[in-house]
Structures are given as C-alpha cells and as structure tokens.
Amino acid sequence: MAVYTQLSAEVLADLIAQYDVGELVSAKGIAEGVSNSNWLVETTGSEANGKRFILTMYERRIDISELPFFLDLLDHLAAQGCPVPRTIHDRSGASSRMLQGKAVALIEFLPGVSVDHPTPQQAHAVGRVLAEMHESAQDFPGTRANDLDPHASAHVLAECGDQALAAIDGALPAVVPIAQEVADAWPADLPTSIIHSDLFPDNVLMLGNTVSALIDFYFACNDAMAYDLAVTHAAWSFTGDGHTYRPEVGQALVEGYESVRKLSEEERAALPLLAQGATLRFVSSRAQDWIDTPADALVTKKDPMDFVRRLEFYRREGKDVFAA
Amino acid sequence: MAVYTQLSAEVLADLIAQYDVGELVSAKGIAEGVSNSNWLVETTGSEANGKRFILTMYERRIDISELPFFLDLLDHLAAQGCPVPRTIHDRSGASSRMLQGKAVALIEFLPGVSVDHPTPQQAHAVGRVLAEMHESAQDFPGTRANDLDPHASAHVLAECGDQALAAIDGALPAVVPIAQEVADAWPADLPTSIIHSDLFPDNVLMLGNTVSALIDFYFACNDAMAYDLAVTHAAWSFTGDGHTYRPEVGQALVEGYESVRKLSEEERAALPLLAQGATLRFVSSRAQDWIDTPADALVTKKDPMDFVRRLEFYRREGKDVFAA
Numbered sequence: 001m002a003v004y005t006q007l008s009a010e011v012l013a014d015l016i017a018q019y020d021v022g023e024l025v026s027a028k029g030i031a032e033g034v035s036n037s038n039w040l041v042e043t044t045g046s047e048a049n050g051k052r053f054i055l056t057m058y059e060r061r062i063d064i065s066e067l068p069f070f071l072d073l074l075d076h077l078a079a080q081g082c083p084v085p086r087t088i089h090d091r092s093g094a095s096s097r098m099l100q101g102k103a104v105a106l107i108e109f110l111p112g113v114s115v116d117h118p119t120p121q122q123a124h125a126v127g128r129v130l131a132e133m134h135e136s137a138q139d140f141p142g143t144r145a146n147d148l149d150p151h152a153s154a155h156v157l158a159e160c161g162d163q164a165l166a167a168i169d170g171a172l173p174a175v176v177p178i179a180q181e182v183a184d185a186w187p188a189d190l191p192t193s194i195i196h197s198d199l200f201p202d203n204v205l206m207l208g209n210t211v212s213a214l215i216d217f218y219f220a221c222n223d224a225m226a227y228d229l230a231v232t233h234a235a236w237s238f239t240g241d242g243h244t245y246r247p248e249v250g251q252a253l254v255e256g257y258e259s260v261r262k263l264s265e266e267e268r269a270a271l272p273l274l275a276q277g278a279t280l281r282f283v284s285s286r287a288q289d290w291i292d293t294p295a296d297a298l299v300t301k302k303d304p305m306d307f308v309r310r311l312e313f314y315r316r317e318g319k320d321v322f323a324a
Numbered sequence: 325m326a327v328y329t330q331l332s333a334e335v336l337a338d339l340i341a342q343y344d345v346g347e348l349v350s351a352k353g354i355a356e357g358v359s360n361s362n363w364l365v366e367t368t369g370s371e372a373n374g375k376r377f378i379l380t381m382y383e384r385r386i387d388i389s390e391l392p393f394f395l396d397l398l399d400h401l402a403a404q405g406c407p408v409p410r411t412i413h414d415r416s417g418a419s420s421r422m423l424q425g426k427a428v429a430l431i432e433f434l435p436g437v438s439v440d441h442p443t444p445q446q447a448h449a450v451g452r453v454l455a456e457m458h459e460s461a462q463d464f465p466g467t468r469a470n471d472l473d474p475h476a477s478a479h480v481l482a483e484c485g486d487q488a489l490a491a492i493d494g495a496l497p498a499v500v501p502i503a504q505e506v507a508d509a510w511p512a513d514l515p516t517s518i519i520h521s522d523l524f525p526d527n528v529l530m531l532g533n534t535v536s537a538l539i540d541f542y543f544a545c546n547d548a549m550a551y552d553l554a555v556t557h558a559a560w561s562f563t564g565d566g567h568t569y570r571p572e573v574g575q576a577l578v579e580g581y582e583s584v585r586k587l588s589e590e591e592r593a594a595l596p597l598l599a600q601g602a603t604l605r606f607v608s609s610r611a612q613d614w615i616d617t618p619a620d621a622l623v624t625k626k627d628p629m630d631f632v633r634r635l636e637f638y639r640r641e642g643k644d645v646f647a648a
Contacts, residue, residue, distance in 0.1 A: 008439070008440035008441065009437035009438055009439045009440060009530070010439065010440060010441055012437065013437075024437060025435045025436070025437075025531065026435045026436060026437060026529075027437055028352075028354040028355075028356065028364055029354060029355035029356070030352040030353060030354055030355065030364070031352075031353035031354065031355055032352065032353070040352055040354070040364060042435065111349045111350045111366065112349070112350060113333035113336065113337070113348060113349075113350060113351055114333055115332070115333045115334065116332035116333060116334060117332070117334060205350075206333075207349065
C-alpha cells in the first residue's frame with residue numbers, strides 16, 4: 001500500500017498525451033495495490049474513453065511478460081458486460097507502455113467502495129458476479145498456470161520449517177502435514193475457467209448491494225471454478241481473525257453463485273477440500289512473509305492464524321456448510 | 325505520505341451522511357500529506373457542495389485546538405475568491421468532526437497537478453496568487469504565532485550539536501553561528517498578514533500556467549508577507565538539490581507578486597536576509613529529522629545540504645538577486 005515511484009506532473013502529462021483521453025487535470029497517488037504504484041488520474045476527457053482512470057505502474061512481483069494476459073482479460077470480460085475495468089489503449093493500440101523502465105497501464109476508473117462487513121445481500125451479489133465472470137472467461141484465449149496451488153502451499157510450509165513456524169504460533173507446525181494431505185487429495189478434473197483467485201472484499205467495489213467492479217486480477221489463472229468460489233467463501237464469510245463463521249453470508253455467496261451457474265455434484269462435494277486448500281494458500285504466504293519480514297520493519301504483518309482458524313473450521317464443518 | 329488509518333466503507337458512509345453531499349460513491353486513500361491521512365472521496369453530490377472532496381484525518385503534529393484557525397482561514401480565503409479549497413460544513417454547521425477519536429474535515433476537491441520544473445510563467449502565476457492571498461487574509465480575524473521563526477531555527481541547530489551535525493555533513497556546523505546571526509538581525513517591523521509559509525511546488529496545484537489551488541495551510545501563521553515570498557523563492561527557484569539557481573524563475577515569481585502587491589523599500593531590502601531565514605528553517609528541520617530518524621528506517625531522509633546550498637547562494641548573491 002504505497003506509491004513507490006514519484007512521477008512529475010510533466011512526465012504524467014506527456015504520458016497522458018499518448019492516449020485519446022484529453023489533457024491531464026489531476027493525479028493523486030493512491031494507497032492501493034500491494035506491489036504496484038497507482039494514481040487516480042483525471043483528464044479533460046474524450047468521448048471514447050471518459051475522463052477518470054487508474055494509472056498503474058508495475059513495480060515488482062508481476063512478470064511483465066504476463067501483463068498482456070491480465071490486461072487482455074480485463075478487456076475480454078468488460079466487453080462481455082462483466083463489471084471489470086477495461087484498459088485504455090494508447091494511440092498505437094497498445095494496452096501497456098514503458099515509462100522510466102517500468103510497464104504502465106491506464107485502466108478505466110469504476111466507482112464503488114470495498115465493504116468490511118458484507119451483508120448477505122452483498123455476498124449474494126458477489127457470488128452472482130463471480131459466476132458470470134467464470135462463464136464470460138470460458139472463451140478467453142489466454143492461459144496462465146496457477147503457481148499458488150495446494151502443492152505450492154504444502155511446499156512453502158514445509159520449507160518454512162517447524163521451528164520457524166512454531167515461533168509464529170505453536171499451532172502452526174501441525175498444519176504442515178495437513179497441507180500435504182490436502183495437496184495429495186486435490187481433485188484434478190473439476191470444470192475450469194479463468195479464475196480471479198484472490199477475490200477478497202477489498203478487490204470488490206460495491207454501490208449499496210450492487211457489485212460495481214471486480215479489480216486486481218493479478219492472481220488470475222486457469223483453474224477450477226469451484227476453487228475460486230471456495231477462495232471467495234474463505235475471504236468473505238468470516239470475521240477478519242477467522243474466529244467466527246457468518247453462515248448467512250457464506251450461504252448467500254453460494255446461492256448467488258448458483259443463481260447463475262449451478263455447481264455439479266462433484267464440485268459441491270469437493271468444496272470442503274477446496275476451501276481447505278484456499279485457506280492453506282493464505283496460511284503459507286502469510287507464514288513465509290512473517291518469517292521473511294524483519295522484526296523492526298514498518299509493515300503490519302498479517303497473522304497466518306487468521307486462516308488456520310478458517311482451515312480448522314472447514315475441516316470440522318465443511319461438509320455441513322457446503323451440503324446441498 | 326501514507327494513510328495511517330483504515331476506515332471501512334461502512335464508517336465512511338456514515339460519516340458522509342452527516343454532510344449535505346449525497347451518498348458515498350468512492351473513496352481512495354491518497355498518498356499525500358506528511359502527518360495526516362487523506363482520502364479522495366466521491367459522492368452522488370448535492371447542488372450546494374458538489375461531489376468530490378478530500379477527507380482529511382488529523383493524525384498527529386497538528387494541535388486540534390488550532391484546527392478552527394486553519395479551516396476558517398480556508399473558508400475566508402475561498403470566499404474572497406482565492407484558489408483555496410473551502411471546507412464542507414456538516415449538517416450542524418461544524419467544519420470538523422471527531423471520528424474514532426480523531427478530528428476529520430471534509431474539504432473541497434480542486435483539480436490541478438503539482439509541477440516539478442516550474443516555468444517562469446508558472447512562477448509568475450504563483451507570485452501573483454501569493455500576493456492575492458496576503459491581501460485577502462488581511463482582515464482574517466484568527467491569529468497564530470510562527471513557531472518556526474529564525475530564532476527557533478537557530479535554537480534547533482544549536483541543540484543538534486556540532487558533532488551530530490558534522491556526522492551529516494562536514495559543512496553543517498558552520499551554519500550554527502550563521503543561524504544565530506540571521507536571527508539577531510531579523511527585522512521586526514515589516515508588514516504582516518497570514519502567510520502560508522510552506523508554499524513548495526507540491527502545495528500548489530496548477531492547470532497549465534494557471535494556479536488552480538494553494539493547499540496544505542497547516543503551517544499558516546501571522547508573519548511578514550515578504551518572508552512568505554522569500555520562502556516561496558527558496559522553494560521554487562532552484563533545482564531540488566540547491567546546486568543551481570534558476571534566475572528566470574526567481575525573477576518571475578517576484579514580478580508576479582509585485583504585479584498585485586508592490587514591495588516596500590524596506591521589504592525589498594530585507595529579502596536577502598529573509599531568504600536566508602527561510603533556508604535555515606528547512607536546514608534546521610531536516611537536520612533534526614536526520615538525527616532523530618533511525619538509520620534503518622524505511623523513510624527517505626531529506627538532505628539538509630539542499631538548503632545549505634541555497635543559504636550560501638543568498639548570502640553570496642542575495643543582494644543582486646533581489647535588487648529592484
């Protein structure tokens with residue numbers, strides 16, 4: 001959550017002139033995105049492209065060779081009517097440009113705010129839009145492997161080592177064999193599409209009970225659609241610390257999803273395991289970040305236990321929660 | 325440059341409902357302000373108040389008892405036609421509210437961008453607006469002492485100690501007696517108004533060659549108007565490191581100022597000393613920050629030498645630069 005690069009008004013104005021969007025009127029660095037710099041940009045506008053945009057500069061983590069996948073996906077989904085921001089192409093037709101040695105993209109600004117305490121109505125709307133996105137992405141030609149699958153999670157946790165994990169929380173080492181068990185049991189034949197795979201509430205913009213935008217597709221990949229629903233379930237249906245499951249929210253999410261795309265029996269039966277895999281992804285990445293982050297760093301470490309609690313919940317009650 | 329506090333959409337929506345601005349549509353934390361959290365907020369709008377705002381949460385440094393001075397000043401200047409954002413008052417008429425134990429204010433959003441490499445035309449426009457602001461503030465009833473005057477700068481530098489100063493740069497200890505000399509010679513009888521006293525390029529928003537907004541008045545105080553011009557001269561007329569004076573920019577700034585408000589002979593004669601005092605303010609605050617900031621902190625320290633070079637320039641050439 002930072003702006004890593006300073007861009008002068010002069011540089012920004014030159015960049016904006018490469019697009020059919022009118023002249024630069026305002027640019028504010030915004031505190032969004034974990035590994036990119038973002039600006040909320042206003043211009044005098046054009047008929048074709050409007051006048052408000054998010055300018056993203058890709059700082060790290062993202063392999064620039066993958067940018068066309070992410071940006072083309074936005075355009076594909078937006079063209080199909082999904083509430084995702086389309087990219088603005090420059091006058092030469094390119095969806096990204098290089099600026100000071102880094103890739104940048106100008107992306108449509110969409111209104112809406114991220115909710116912290118979703119209501120069942122909001123969760124229902126998110127489920128519906130997620131299913132619509134899965135269906136709209138079926139004929140997207142790009143492909144990208146999921147490099148954060150349960151095998152990767154199990155590997156990361158094993159690499160952390162029991163001692164380092166125990167130093168975070170005494171309950172963490174017990175998760176290592178569970179992660180391997182989940183990876184070993186992972187289903188290989190569920191129906192796939194492009195999935196968002198990181199649809200936390202802060203990646204959804206809402207206006208009241210309506211989803212105005214899904215954003216931050218930088219973990220999107222080809223994988224099981226039911227796994228995406230499981231990630232979203234784990235991200236939306238609990239209090240932040242994972243202590244309390246909110247059954248009315250979880251249920252509304254699945255109902256919203258099924259109002260557009262009915263789950264098969266295999267998918268529904270797999271959900272308890274898929275949800276465990278979803279929690280393990282965040283347990284493993286948070287544990288690794290915790291270990292890699294110096295004790296005196298000025299960043300807030302995210303507690304992996306928030307998702308261990310969800311893992312335990314799904315192991316204990318997943319069958320009931322996801323029963324038809 | 326950070327957002328220190330997270331506010332949920334629900335909390336923001338409740339806050340916005342206290343104002344006649346319509347409903348919350350969007351809120352983005354913006355990377356502006358050194359010691360406050362700021363959000364760019366969009367609403368459905370109202371006839372009276374428009375639909376885009378900066379929400380500021382006062383985190384620290386600012387004494388809340390001084391907030392009425394700053395906010396009333398904005399309203400006073402805006403009412404007189406100065407390009408400063410007015411404050412939006414809540415339904416009870418208050419210009420600030422408390423939220424989660426901290427003061428917040430909703431302030432008009434004004435367009436424009438901060439230039440890094442001002443042209444003479446832009447400097448001329450800034451000088452003109454600065455003089456207009458000084459004249460418009462003449463009848464503002466509030467008062468606030470300048471607690472960063474040259475006596476304070478001399479005191480801060482003396483307190484740093486030669487050893488700590490020399491550890492930053494070998495040339496810094498020699499500045500301590502100069503700071504005392506400047507404080508001792510400081511003129512007491514120049515015409516005063518409310519001054520901005522921190523009008524760096526990033527506190528001015530421009531659209532082309534027009535000043536669209538002066539912002540960040542949180543150092544405003546009663547003091548000599550010519551001192552404010554000197555601060556602005558030191559902030560605008562050099563390359564960032566202070567190595568190179570840009571005479572066409574400095575001259576345009578003073579000419580723009582005088583196109584609205586003619587300097588008296590005493591003011592003009594005092595400018596070389598006032599400019600030295602201006603540089604010493606930033607030398608002293610940067611030296612102190614440098615010493616107070618742990619070596620491994622993740623913040624970019626600002627080099628006090630950038631302003632020592634300006635100080636040396638004004639001592640050497642100030643008389644010529646500011647000659648009528």
